[in-house]
Amino acid sequence: MRRTNIDLKEDYTHRLSRVFSFIEKNLDADLSLKIVAARAHFSEYHFHRVFKFVTGETLNEYVTRKRIERAALDLVHRKNTIKTTAFKFGFSSMSSFSKTFKKIYGISPKEFQFQNPNKFSKIRQLESKIGQAYPDIEKYICIINNIKNWIIMKADIQIKEFSDLNLACVSCTGPQNLGLAYQKILLWATPKNLMSEDSKMVTIYHDSFKVTEPDKIRMSACLILEKPTETSHQIHEKNIERGKYIVGHFKINMTEFEKSWTGLFIWMNENGYQKADKDPFEIYYNNPNEHPDKKAIVDFCIPIV
Known part of the structure; x- marks a missing residue:
């Protein structure tokens, strides 16, 4: 049977998961292409074609974007000096870092750091979706206070x-592909009798909506394994390392996920915690479609140092 481009892309995405x-x-x-291609066990020529096919970017474009996005988060969450951040993420000069940063975000790193840190956050996305301008300081404070009060209750x-x-x-x-990813997990796990009433699903966010365009957000749909299990060519194993986490336990509507994440990060900042260099994730305790009020019972988990 001839394989479609979708089949090939899914297979290559799986093979590249460890590369990401x-x-x-x-x-x-x-x-460099030589080092990363060797890691993927591809020739440089084949890896270049496969990587561009899967991501829509060359390896250099992808790496540069990831460095700038991580640097942006570093400036927001850790308030490091711009010079420290530039060298931390592999830039050899301040001029190169500033030029590349401005190309992606439209402003310099200094402007980004000293502007309202939520200008690029989900609050901004929610405001823009309903056609409103970015709020002035009074409106912004009102939004933040409302979210703080909401999260205390929820x-x-x-x-x-x-x-x-x-x-x-x-x-x-991309969020639009997460449902399909979960379907694959269920199709793999069900015949192996890995699903039960106590099974828990997890979504890991490898990128942040604060600084990454939604259609480029990498996520993983996951099932917590109670014992070692052999995976397949489309399913990969992953380990969430032991550590300290802020855990917000919610019972919410599906439309309230963005607000919950925003509120939990505000809570983190207000209480003096600092995010660790690990990925945040969600743990689900039910199927919202089976809840009488269509509520999701979920833990939002932020790794902290």
């Missing part, structure tokens, strides 16, 4: 130590 992780963990290092927030979580995952790009 390697890139994200080594943004300060040499990520969430049980705790600091928890997590043990290692072993997962079976399917990665995808």
Whole structure:
């Protein structure tokens, strides 16, 4: 049977999943085509074609974008000096960093750091969706206070130590593809009798909506494994490392996920915590479609140092 472009893209995406992780963990290092292709066990020529086919970007374009996005988050969450951030993410000069940063975000790193840090956040996205201009300082403070009050009523927030979580995952790009990724997990897990009333699904966010365009957000749809299980060519294993997390437990409508994440990050900042260099994730405790009020029971988890 002839394989379609969609089939090929899904297969290559799976094969590149470890490459994406390697890139994200080594943004300060040499990520040349030769080094990354060798990591993927492809020839340089074949890897270049496959990578562009899957991501729509060359390796250099992808790495540069990831470095700038991570640098932007670093400026927002850690308030590092611009020079420290530039060298932390592999830029050899301030001029190169500033020029590339401005090309992606339209403003300099200095302007980005000292402007309202939520200009690029989900609040901005929600405002723009309904045709409103970005709020002035009074309106902004009102929005923040409303979210703070809302999260106090909606969430049980705790600091928890997590043990290692072993997962079976399917990665995808763009929120519109997350449902299909979960279908693949279920089709793989059900015949293996891995699904039960106690099974928990997890969504990992490898990128942030604060700084990455939605259609380029990488996510993983996952199932928590209770024991070691052999995966398939489309399912990869992943481990969420033990560590300390802010955990917000919610019972919410599906339309309230963005507001919940925004509120939890505000809570993090207000209480003096700092995000760790790990990916945030959601743990689901039910199927919202089976809840009488269509509510999702979910933990939002932010890794902290």
